[in-house]
Amino acid sequence: MVDEPLITGNQTFHSITDTVSKIAERKTTVTWLALIGMALSLVLVLLGSIGYLVWEGIGVWGLNIPVAWGWAIVNFVFWVGIGHAGTLISAILHLFRQQWRTSINRFAEAMTLFAVICALIFPGIHVGRIWVAYWLFPVPNQMQMWPQFRSPLLWDVFAVSVYFTVSLMFWYVGLIPDLATLRDRAKTKVRKIVLGIASLGWRGGNRQWINYERAYLVLAGLSTPLVLSVHSVVSTDFAVSMVPGWHTTIFPPYFVAGAIFSGFAMVMTLGIIVRKIFKLEHIITLNHLEKMNKIMLLTGMMVGYAYSCEFFIAWYSGNTYEAFTFVNRAFGPYAWAYWIMVSCNVLVPQIFWFKKIRRNVAVMFVATIFINIGMWFERFVIVMSLARDFLPSSWDYYSPTIWDVATFVGSFGLFFTLFLLFIRFFPIIAMAEVKGVLPQADPHHGGKH
Amino acid sequence: MAQIFPKWANKIPLLAALVVVFGGAALVGFVWYYFSPEYTDVGYRPTQPVPFSHKLHAGDLGMDCRYCHNTVEQTAWAAVPPTTTCMNCHKLVLPESEKLLPVRESFATGRPIEWVRVHKIPDYAFFNHGVHVRAGVGCFSCHGNVRQMEIVKQEEPLSMGWCLDCHRNPDQFLRPLDEVTNMEWTPPADQEEFAKRVKAERTINPPTDCSGCHR
Numbered sequence: 001m002v003d004e005p006l007i008t009g010n011q012t013f014h015s016i017t018d019t020v021s022k023i024a025e026r027k028t029t030v031t032w033l034a035l036i037g038m039a040l041s042l043v044l045v046l047l048g049s050i051g052y053l054v055w056e057g058i059g060v061w062g063l064n065i066p067v068a069w070g071w072a073i074v075n076f077v078f079w080v081g082i083g084h085a086g087t088l089i090s091a092i093l094h095l096f097r098q099q100w101r102t103s104i105n106r107f108a109e110a111m112t113l114f115a116v117i118c119a120l121i122f123p124g125i126h127v128g129r130i131w132v133a134y135w136l137f138p139v140p141n142q143m144q145m146w147p148q149f150r151s152p153l154l155w156d157v158f159a160v161s162v163y164f165t166v167s168l169m170f171w172y173v174g175l176i177p178d179l180a181t182l183r184d185r186a187k188t189k190v191r192k193i194v195l196g197i198a199s200l201g202w203r204g205g206n207r208q209w210i211n212y213e214r215a216y217l218v219l220a221g222l223s224t225p226l227v228l229s230v231h232s233v234v235s236t237d238f239a240v241s242m243v244p245g246w247h248t249t250i251f252p253p254y255f256v257a258g259a260i261f262s263g264f265a266m267v268m269t270l271g272i273i274v275r276k277i278f279k280l281e282h283i284i285t286l287n288h289l290e291k292m293n294k295i296m297l298l299t300g301m302m303v304g305y306a307y308s309c310e311f312f313i314a315w316y317s318g319n320t321y322e323a324f325t326f327v328n329r330a331f332g333p334y335a336w337a338y339w340i341m342v343s344c345n346v347l348v349p350q351i352f353w354f355k356k357i358r359r360n361v362a363v364m365f366v367a368t369i370f371i372n373i374g375m376w377f378e379r380f381v382i383v384m385s386l387a388r389d390f391l392p393s394s395w396d397y398y399s400p401t402i403w404d405v406a407t408f409v410g411s412f413g414l415f416f417t418l419f420l421l422f423i424r425f426f427p428i429i430a431m432a433e434v435k436g437v438l439p440q441a442d443p444h445h446g447g448k449h
Numbered sequence: 450m451a452q453i454f455p456k457w458a459n460k461i462p463l464l465a466a467l468v469v470v471f472g473g474a475a476l477v478g479f480v481w482y483y484f485s486p487e488y489t490d491v492g493y494r495p496t497q498p499v500p501f502s503h504k505l506h507a508g509d510l511g512m513d514c515r516y517c518h519n520t521v522e523q524t525a526w527a528a529v530p531p532t533t534t535c536m537n538c539h540k541l542v543l544p545e546s547e548k549l550l551p552v553r554e555s556f557a558t559g560r561p562i563e564w565v566r567v568h569k570i571p572d573y574a575f576f577n578h579g580v581h582v583r584a585g586v587g588c589f590s591c592h593g594n595v596r597q598m599e600i601v602k603q604e605e606p607l608s609m610g611w612c613l614d615c616h617r618n619p620d621q622f623l624r625p626l627d628e629v630t631n632m633e634w635t636p637p638a639d640q641e642e643f644a645k646r647v648k649a650e651r652t653i654n655p656p657t658d659c660s661g662c663h664r
Contacts, residue, residue, distance in 0.1 A: 142485050143609035183453075196453040 006100055006437050009282035013435050016283070020178075020429045021185055023278050028424070036420045042413020049406040050125055058128040060403045067386045067398035072126040073237070074379040075408050078262070079119030079415075080160060080234055081255070081375065084227055085263025086112025087167060090174070091223035094216075100291055102433035103284045106178075107274060107422070108267045109171040114418040115266070116164045118411045123156065125407075152236040159233035163226050170219045176202050177212065178427040231259040238382060245325035245385035248313065254306035261299035261345070262375035264292055268368040270419065272361060274428060283429055286359050293358040296371065300349030303378070307346065325385055333397055334384045337377050344374020486606035494602035495565040499551050508596040514588055514630045521588075525577040529564055532556045567601050568592065574609070574662050584653050585623045589632050590615070596632040612662070616655035620644035623653070 007016075053060055063070045086108040093101040127133050136157045138147050147154045180202035183195035202208060232252035239251035268289065275284045314326040329338045348370045351357045357364070388395045422428070435441060482488055506512050514521070517534055521527040532555040539549055555562045568591070570576055582588075588595065593604025605611060615622055621636055623644045628634045637643070647653065656662070 141610070142487075142606070144613045145609070192453045 004287060005439065006103070006285070006287070007283055007434060008285050011282065011438060013438065013440065016429075016431055016434055016438070017181060017185075019280070019283070020427050020431045020434075021182055023423070024182060024425055024427055025185065032420065032424060036417060036424075039413050039416040039420055042410050043417055044410075044413075045406050046121075046410025046414055049403050049410055050121075052403060053125060053407070054130050058126070060401060062398055062400045062404055064396070064398075066389050066394050066396055067384065069383050069386060070398060071380075071400050071404040071408060072122045074376065074383050075411060076119050076122040077234055077255075077379045078376045079115045079122075079411065080163075081231060081259035081262045081379075082266045083112040083115040083119070083163070083167070083263060084231060084256070084259035085267045086110070086115075087163075087170075087223050087227045088260055088263070089267070090170060091220040092227055094220045095224060099437040100288055102430055102437050103288050104267065104271055104292075105433070106171075106174065106426075106430040107270065107428050109167065109174070110422045110426070110428075111267060111270060111419065112167050112263075113164070113171060114415050114422075115263075116160065116167065117418065118415050120160065120164070121411060121414075122407075123153075123160075152233065152240045155233045156237060159226075159230045163230045166219065166223050166226060170216075170223055173212070173215055173219060174430055174433075175426070176200055177204065177432040178430065180204065181431060182427060227260075228256055231255045243385055243389065244319070244321040245310075245314075245329070246382070248310065250306055250309055250313070254303070257299050257302035257306065258345075258375060258378060261296060261303055261349075262372060264296050264299065265368040265371035265375070268292055268296070268364060269372065272365045272368075274423060276361075278423075278428070280429065283434060286361075289361065289364060290355075290358045293352045293364055296368075297349050297352040300345060300352075300371070304342075304346035307342065321390065325388075328388055329381060329385070332388065334381060334387065337381050337384065341374050341377040341381050344370045345378060348374065486608040486611075490608075491603055491606055493567060494600055495567065497565055497600065498562055500548055500600075503595045503598045503601055514595070521578045522582050523579050525575075525579060527578045532562060567603055568607060570607055575664050576662070582629055583626070584619075584651055585626055585629060585647060586615075586619070587622070587624050587629050587631065587634060589634070590622045594632045613657060616657050616661075619648075619653065619655055623647055 061070055061072065063072075086105075089101050089108045090105045090112075093105075123136075124130070124133055127136075135145065136147065136154070147157075176199055179195055180199035183192060183199050186192045186195055232255065235251035235255035238246040239248060241247065271284055271292075272289070275281060311326050314322045317323075329335070348367050351363070351367060384398060387398050507514060517530040518527040519530070532552055535549075535552050536556050539546075539552060543549060551562060581591075591605055591607070592601075595601060620641060621644075624631075624634060625643075
């Protein structure tokens, strides 16, 4: 059996270099300026709402007892989750020798970094007294204060900051050969110097490649457990507390599956747009998209399984509070959110059982948007378990304020600003890696073995 | 292809590493020393509206701290005396003194003298003088040897870590109750046994949890 080629259109090493490099070497277009203008104005919204939050205090948000965790943690989990697809694509698929990852790993990893940056905003600003946010870290101080190591909120600090650091290194190491390619093509003095510094003296010699491959493998090995651990730790924020609907052992795997699910949806959303605009259909082929759709079908069903398993355990445990929480989720005041979640996350991916749809770009684009929405609502539904706790006298209905909304919308502005800068100045496809999976890279190419 | 960078550029990574290591160490050292209350607060000696000398009153004349700061054993605040306390003596002692002009003026008008506060702790930290004095912590432990001070200055950092040092291990700072205001008192040889005994007698159990001081 002969596999379909990963890269179509009879590409050569040179044509790959040319196609990808030219994206970063073009003159700035008006469209790009318009887009980044919009994104930057949303960043202003973000900065403005953070500024107001710091000035006025945490009360500008819709938080109160009993819902002491609102959109801030929903957005945090949403953004961290999105990051996971990038790491899965770059690390786990690398270890499993899935060569199709090479076409999408670069911008998926970039997306990871930007999503984690957006995520880090929320725990950073939610502390209220933002000027003492460094108390999150174990910094020796004259107050002899020390973080509470038994708190999952502290584990979060470590999990996410390690995740960000390793992802950044992984992304950057992967970039070095491609930055060197851009450097060698550079025409102006400034480009030569900037890219020369960024490519860290890469010459592409054998010894450099050996070291590079080793470093890349080591980083892939380091990142792999992070794919599973980071969102497991995030889930312990909930699971370690004694709130019905949160205090369950299914949370870590359930969160990890959801993270990969939402991350792939975001990779697809961005990938489909990028592929269309820059005419990269022969590098990010329909086969790539189909494979990602299959992963979304799988993880979507894992998430659906988790939803139903929660219900089963709520009944099977015989715990009335647990049972109430879940009935309340599906039929209580937040039923609308619950059914948005179920429709988007469980029903929508079912369309990917059909090959025709798995290869239909327009349909899958719409589906990924729905999944992104659904996964945000999943976190919202989980957090809103707080609205009806043990004491009916303290029940309340949480609604966000304009500042909650502005901060969230603003975080999208930051995300898209970073992403637009990335597609303007960086090689958005891992050229060196894509060349490695071309037929020409195979020493037995052309022979019959 | 022509080289982009000159040869000396090879030294930059090493240089950068050195800057990060030594610069980082220097920065940590700088913050550690210059940002701590031991540097920023200790030695604070504001000019007071009246050139009142603790050295003269408490030292040379031997007045007890509690003659003026009379609420120190009962309440959270060690009272700053009203002008009338000064006038108890100064009606007769040096009634014409130029230095005492603001005191007489205050006495005549009834407007208090605006003493400048020396020992400040943040509003979210609750300190109770009475509890500490009744436990047998001497004035000296926090205020230094006021009896020798012409103008009062801050002797100790009053930082949270400094508070906790004593709260975790108060043994060296507990005294017999009649020695609380004694500035020359030193722990006797059997201090440890004494501390053990009084901790049981006076049920001294200094809190180290947050809500002990941040209520």
